[in-house]
Amino acid sequence: MATSVFNEDICMNMSTPDRAAFDALDHPTVVVVGGGFAGLEMVHRLAGKPYKVILLDKNNYHCFQPLLYQVATGSLGADSIAHPFRRTVGPMHNVIYRMGEVLRVRPEENCVDTDHGCVEYDHLVLATGTVTNFFGNRQVAEQAMQLKSINQALDIRSDFLQDFEAALYLDDEKEQRQRLNFVIVGGGPSGVELAGALAEIRKTIVKHEYREMHNERMQIHLVDTNHAVLANFSPKAQRLALKYLKQLGVNVAFGQQVTDFDGATLTFKDGSTMDTNTVIWTAGVKGRPIPGIESAVEERSGRYKVDAFNQVLGTRNIYALGDIAQTTADPEWPRGHPQVAPVAIQQAKNLAKNLIRGNVQNWKPFVYRDKGSMATIGRYKAVVDIGKLHFGGPVAWFMWLFVHLMSIVGFRSRVMVLTNWAWKYLSWKNTIRLIIRPYVRKPAMTGEPVEGESV
Ligand SMILES: Cc1cc2nc3c(=O)[nH]c(=O)nc-3n(C[C@H](O)[C@H](O)[C@H](O)COP(=O)(O)OP(=O)(O)OC[C@H]3O[C@@H](n4cnc5c(N)ncnc54)[C@H](O)[C@@H]3O)c2cc1C
Structure with missing residues (x-):
């Protein structure tokens, strides 16, 4: 085990003392x-442990x-929600990071x-998350925007700012309205939070800084096939969220299934249409499993089927965690956690503890402890479900704020986020509205592969 786990391509030019010390560790990889x-x-969890x-x-x-x-709505800069891996693993003598797909x-x-060569393992942990699920609708996948990565968030930021600027050059009211119609598909937490933030922008920024624009021409639509927002929340939280959205002037449309979007017109299953240049798709995610262990992939969700220890079914030493894992061992969650x-x-904690325990006889199965859900809707409003407690309003919002602030990785990020939020909420100013990297729309139906569609 004290040999290099990298092949020669990856090893090139890397025989530093630290690297030699890492290779010399007599532990499983x-x-x-x-x-x-x-x-x-x-x-x-594995830092400093015999691995x-x-x-x-x-x-x-x-x-x-x-x-x-x-980030998508210009309230936080990208670097506030991103943390470099090298900063994390720098002090960990038994952990190294390599950038690669x-x-x-x-x-x-x-x-x-x-993409840099092969890496050997004794235990493999797959934690690759998910991609946007367009449910096979390629046309929508080509034209709609997504919110799964920082790049995509920056695209949305540039896009709505570009739309504001472009709208001011348009004399025709219909064309202006089309530019300023923002449609969010999917009434889950991401869709609700995005709709609320855009509505706040209309109330404050558009009103004060785009004075030549009729701010009521900017419309935010939230559409969903379901008949409630926040489908996985309590009925009370759903009602409150809907109330807050309506107070902010968001148009919520239920029972609407999107069938087509060509970059200018959005079409629904009932044949109705909406003129818009911007559709943001937050209606679902799916796994994009790495080729090689296809037999363990659940077809519908694209997730790896795992047992109670997060071991991928049919494998000996491969585990899947988080969004990409679908348990087959928890009757409470028949479609996965x-x-x-x-x-x-929690899954990572459990697997790390089991690996540290060593002997599989002593391994403990994963048990999910649901600590509740929360979502924020605009300024000072949020909804919270914790056990039997369901509430909304400013108290919920402060809780949301605290939980998210504490969960962000890195002290610097926390200070940046807190400062940004304090400035934004106390001054009603939100200053990260910069078109640094203009968003270039894709021409309709390029036929090229679409992120989130290839499996
Ligand atoms: C907009 C949005 C809002 C959300 N809000 C909430 C919320 O409020 N509360 C909540 O609990 N959850 C929320 N979620 C869900 C939550 O973010 C996910 O459940 C969580 O990120 C899953 O963690 P993960 O480790 O499984 O995957 P991820 O956090 O997605 O991480 C996957 C990592 O794998 C890397 N990767 C992928 N493929 C490869 C590859 N082939 N090779 C190398 N690296 C690869 C990616 O770069 C990424 O760093 C939200 C998600 C989104 C998109």
């Missing part, structure tokens, strides 16, 4: 693919997805192929 909530927790840990991620940072909508798992050889950060973190 755990390769963690993906440094999201699950992967990062795994790394923290050599290699974290692989295609990005060089951890992204705090719950606040992506704040894992392309294939080769279970028989105990290695993964990356919810795809939320606490599940990812």
Whole structure:
């Protein structure tokens, strides 16, 4: 075990003393693919323990997805919700990070192929999260915007600012309204939070800074096939969220299924249409499993089927955690655990503890402890479900604020977020509205592969 786990391509130019010390560790190697909530927790838990840990991620940072909508609406800068992996693993002598995309798992050889060569493992932990699910609608996938990554959040930010600027050059009211019609598909927490934040922008920024614009021409629509927002929340939280959205002037349309979007017209199943240039799709996610262990993938969800210990079914030493894992062992969750950060973190904690225990006879199964759900809707409003407690309003909002602030990785990020929020909420100013990287719309139906569609 005290040999290098990298192939020669990856090893080139890397025989530093630290690297030699890492290779010399006489411990089994755990390769963690993906440094999201699950992967990062795994790394923290195994730091200083008798394992050599290699974290692989295609990005060089951890992204705090719950606040992506704040980046998308210019309330937070991208660096407030991203944390470099090297900062995390720097002090961990038994953990190294390599930036790279894992392309294939080769279970028989105990290695993964990356875009930089192969990496060998004794234990493999797959924590690669999910991609947007367009439910097979390629046309919508090509034209709609998504909110799963920092790049996509920055695209949304540029897009709505570009729309504001472009609308001011339009004399025709219909054309202006089309530019300023923002449709969010999916009434889950991401859709609700985004709709609330855009409505706040209309109330404050558009009113005060785009004075030549009729601010009522900016319309925010939230559409869902369901008949309630926040489908997984309590009925009380759903009612409150709907009330807050309506107070903010968001047009909520239930029972509406999107069938087509060509970049200018959105079409629904009942044949009705809406003129809009901007559709933001937050209606679902699915796994994008790495090729190599297809037999363990649940077809509908694209997630790896795992047992009570998060071991991928049919494998010996491969585990899946977080959004990409679908338990087959918890009767309370027949369709798998919810795809939320606490599940990812708790699963990682459990697996790390089991690996540290060593002998599999002593391993403990994963039990999900649901600590509640919350979502924020605009300024000072949120809804919270904790056990039998369901409430909304400013108290819920302060709770939301505290929980999210405490969950962000890194002291610097917390200070930045707190400062930004304080400035924004006390001054009604929200200053990160910069078109740094203009968003370029895709021409309709390019036929190119679409992120979130390829499996
Ligand atoms: C907009 C939005 C808002 C959300 N709000 C909330 C909320 O308020 N509360 C909540 O609990 N949850 C929320 N969630 C869900 C939560 O973010 C996810 O459940 C959580 O991120 C899952 O963690 P994970 O570790 O499984 O995957 P992720 O956090 O998605 O991390 C996956 C990592 O894998 C890397 N990766 C992927 N493929 C590869 C590959 N082939 N090779 C190398 N690296 C790869 C990615 O770069 C990424 O770093 C939200 C999600 C979104 C998108």
